[in-house]
Amino acid sequence: MKSTSAKGESGMAASTDVEAIVSGKHRDPFSVLGVHQAGKGLVGRCFIPHAEFVAAFTLAGKPAGELRRRHDAGFFEGRLSIRRRQPLRYHARNAGGDWWLTDAYSFGPVLGPMDDYFIAEGSHLRLFDKLGAHLISHEGASGVHFAVWAPNARRVSVVGDFNDWDGRRHAMRLRGDIGVWEVFVPDIGPGRPYKFEIIGAQGKRLPLKADPFAFRSELRPATASVTTAPSAHEWGDQAHRDFWRGADPRRQPISIYEVHAGSWQRNAEGGFLSWDELAERLIPYVVDTGFTHIEFLPITEHPYDPSWGYQTTGLYAPTARFGEPEAFARFVDGAHRAGIGVILDWVPAHFPVDEHGLAKFDGTALYEHADPRKGFHPDWNTAIYNFGRKEVSAFLVNNALYWAEKYHLDGLRVDAVASMLYLDYSRKEGEWIPNERGGRENLEAVRFLQEMNKSVYGAHPGVVTIAEESTSWPKVSQPVHEGGLGFGFKWNMGFMHDTLAYFSREPIHRKHHHDAVTFGLIYAFSENFVLPLSHDEVVHGKGTLLGKMAGDDWQKFANLRALYAFMWGYPGKKLLFMGQEFAQRDEWSEARALDWHLLDHAPHRGMRQLVRDLNHLYRSKPALHARDCEPEGFSWLVVDDADNSVFAWQRNAPDEEPLVVVANFTPVPRGDYRVPLPKAGRWREIVNTDAQDYGGSGMGNGGFVQAWPVAGGASAHMVLPPLSTIMLEWVP
Numbered sequence: 001m002k003s004t005s006a007k008g009e010s011g012m013a014a015s016t017d018v019e020a021i022v023s024g025k026h027r028d029p030f031s032v033l034g035v036h037q038a039g040k041g042l043v044g045r046c047f048i049p050h051a052e053f054v055a056a057f058t059l060a061g062k063p064a065g066e067l068r069r070r071h072d073a074g075f076f077e078g079r080l081s082i083r084r085r086q087p088l089r090y091h092a093r094n095a096g097g098d099w100w101l102t103d104a105y106s107f108g109p110v111l112g113p114m115d116d117y118f119i120a121e122g123s124h125l126r127l128f129d130k131l132g133a134h135l136i137s138h139e140g141a142s143g144v145h146f147a148v149w150a151p152n153a154r155r156v157s158v159v160g161d162f163n164d165w166d167g168r169r170h171a172m173r174l175r176g177d178i179g180v181w182e183v184f185v186p187d188i189g190p191g192r193p194y195k196f197e198i199i200g201a202q203g204k205r206l207p208l209k210a211d212p213f214a215f216r217s218e219l220r221p222a223t224a225s226v227t228t229a230p231s232a233h234e235w236g237d238q239a240h241r242d243f244w245r246g247a248d249p250r251r252q253p254i255s256i257y258e259v260h261a262g263s264w265q266r267n268a269e270g271g272f273l274s275w276d277e278l279a280e281r282l283i284p285y286v287v288d289t290g291f292t293h294i295e296f297l298p299i300t301e302h303p304y305d306p307s308w309g310y311q312t313t314g315l316y317a318p319t320a321r322f323g324e325p326e327a328f329a330r331f332v333d334g335a336h337r338a339g340i341g342v343i344l345d346w347v348p349a350h351f352p353v354d355e356h357g358l359a360k361f362d363g364t365a366l367y368e369h370a371d372p373r374k375g376f377h378p379d380w381n382t383a384i385y386n387f388g389r390k391e392v393s394a395f396l397v398n399n400a401l402y403w404a405e406k407y408h409l410d411g412l413r414v415d416a417v418a419s420m421l422y423l424d425y426s427r428k429e430g431e432w433i434p435n436e437r438g439g440r441e442n443l444e445a446v447r448f449l450q451e452m453n454k455s456v457y458g459a460h461p462g463v464v465t466i467a468e469e470s471t472s473w474p475k476v477s478q479p480v481h482e483g484g485l486g487f488g489f490k491w492n493m494g495f496m497h498d499t500l501a502y503f504s505r506e507p508i509h510r511k512h513h514h515d516a517v518t519f520g521l522i523y524a525f526s527e528n529f530v531l532p533l534s535h536d537e538v539v540h541g542k543g544t545l546l547g548k549m550a551g552d553d554w555q556k557f558a559n560l561r562a563l564y565a566f567m568w569g570y571p572g573k574k575l576l577f578m579g580q581e582f583a584q585r586d587e588w589s590e591a592r593a594l595d596w597h598l599l600d601h602a603p604h605r606g607m608r609q610l611v612r613d614l615n616h617l618y619r620s621k622p623a624l625h626a627r628d629c630e631p632e633g634f635s636w637l638v639v640d641d642a643d644n645s646v647f648a649w650q651r652n653a654p655d656e657e658p659l660v661v662v663a664n665f666t667p668v669p670r671g672d673y674r675v676p677l678p679k680a681g682r683w684r685e686i687v688n689t690d691a692q693d694y695g696g697s698g699m700g701n702g703g704f705v706q707a708w709p710v711a712g713g714a715s716a717h718m719v720l721p722p723l724s725t726i727m728l729e730w731v732p
Helices: 016-025 113-121 239-245 274-291 327-338 388-408 417-421 443-459 493-504 507-513 553-569 594-598 602-620
Strands: 034-038 041-047 053-058 063-071 075-080 088-094 097-102 132-138 141-149 157-160 173-175 180-186 191-201 253-260 293-296 314-318 341-346 411-414 463-465 489-491 531-533 571-579 634-642 648-653 657-665 671-676 682-687 705-712 713-720 724-731
Touching: 016 063, 016 191, 053 075, 113 388, 132 180, 141 191, 157 180, 157 571, 180 531, 191 571, 239 327, 239 417, 253 602, 274 327, 274 602, 293 411, 314 327, 314 388, 327 341, 341 388, 388 411, 388 443, 417 443, 443 724, 493 507, 493 531, 493 553, 507 634, 553 602, 553 648, 553 657, 553 724, 571 602, 602 682, 634 657, 657 671, 657 713, 713 724
Parallel strands: 253 293, 253 571, 293 341, 341 411, 411 463, 463 489, 489 531, 531 571
Antiparallel strands: 034 041, 041 075, 053 063, 053 088, 063 075, 088 097, 132 141, 141 180, 157 191, 173 180, 634 648, 648 657, 657 724, 671 713, 682 705, 682 724, 705 713
16 A cells, blocks of 8 residues: 555654554555654654564664554654654664664665666666665665566565565565665675565565575575675686787687586585586696686576576576685686686576566566467476566676676577577467567567677677577677677587588498588588587487497597597587597486596597697697688588598688698598698698597508699698598698
8 A cells, every 4th residue: 555644743654554564565665664754853663573662773873762662563653853864773672682773764765867767778787786685885884785676566575584584574665667676774794595575466475586686596495595795806817808808709719618517527425516626626627628618507596407507597696506606706717817718608598487586576477478479488398588678688688798797707608599589489380479570580589689799799898609599590690780690609500410410320321421511511601600519419318429429339439539520620619518528428417427437448538638639739720710710711622522431621721831631431441542732742640530549540641641743733642540530731
């Protein structure tokens, strides 16, 4: 109910207001509680359950008056001796003792008219500084400012251990123009669990909601948000950030190690490693193995371990599984100081419908579409964000900016972009609604993705965005001003699919599928591609990369070694899921660590050594990376020898000598195979996947081949080992 407070000399609150306050049904408690004008003086009112006597004091400790109990539930009021409105402290007593508390309702609002303006416009790019829970000093007191968007709620309260989870104690002030509720709660600090108690428009109390902007959360299965102080971490990564700020990532070596933080390794008791423990183990391992970046599967807060983080309920909070948020900042800083970038797998496509999360947040479809044909994802039983609602788009854009600013992340890999772009994604006829032009494209999602990319690249040069997008949608990785979506890179799902299909075939049949290798070069430069051999290929019964290879065990290892060198010589940035660098045999499970004991065995040790050597070669040879995304960086030398399943090509970079890649994808050695080469002279074998050090048979060319001039160029007669890929560089 609205206030009907008496305005006469007595300053007595109306009985209806008192009843509404103590029952938690008042629509505007700030109009009743706190300090108010009453005639020529001031009156104080408070609601303190369990109190029998209450005296008011200024923050400086000066007595301000005794308050009389109007209601046995704990409603007090009385005239004050102070001359101006100011915050108050109360000394409360009952038969069991006494306590002090500062009156939240005696403070003014924290948000201002400019916040209202930009929030209403949907253009506020620092929402994470305004919404959520922030430790601040306000009008002479320290405490936490809470703010949450819930425009259709009848009442919103912040509840926690600081008020016995009683929604009557800290009902919030509504900023009616923008639907944001706020309250400053004095005398509380970091580490306090809290949620929002929301009464919907129809008067129904909803399940307690976690804070959409929570910067820290409780460890599952608990689901409360937790107040946290601003990070005090002192960053030491300026050199790393300056380098990437001035670099063109398309022309830099980028080799990504994809990691699930909860199962890369475990501690001695089988539990998760902390961020600090991961930093001690994972960062040196990645440096030694030669990768340039770590890409984490989602580490934002999520309730269900088997979702791997893809069903997140806390987009602004690093999950509590691995420690406090500042520990994640230390990890990122440590990685940067070691020269390693950190990329976050980011999920703006959908969210789970757990009752403490965003679904029906204020009793209405607030973050999601109300119509399930647009708001429900049939593949994952999740809700889909309403990208056309400016507040929802701003929530997500701000989240991308938040991770880049607060945690210095180097990139965001955006999950399930295809599901966002198409209104009929995984839907049958009649299960989707066309856009305003009658088409299947989700124009609202397109605008959101463009705005997100423009905001990230505009505010944080050096940060990249990467789309997991599996369709032929044009210009995914082209700038927005050229009609693109604005991503920096796109996963090349066609490369992954065709390559794994080819290597799963028995070599005798590969000559009939030669185009599975050559076709990809037709479109290889239509986008800025990342070549992904990701977690998606080693779960849900798909086995492992080693298991996908054709042949007996020796041939499986040989095939996988040949595939890796083929991939590292192919145009595009690289991504490999953890464990595949040493040929994990068992399918990945989030519930256990990788099988590190396999490195005790030579074939697995050799595989890791090969990946290490490929990474260091890729990083040190500009011909292999400087034109990954441009057609002048690649040209075929042997493209049509389907009968022998042999391929050869050269990689180029300006002002650099070319490198040549030669692959024989059958188990038949080729003893005198003629390969065209860019120039005559001596060529050094810099990689041979059949080398004994890697677990191969040791067949090769003695380390060098000699190319002789022929009409139109040069050529060499080479030994091509079985199931192998060789790389050659010219020796001046």
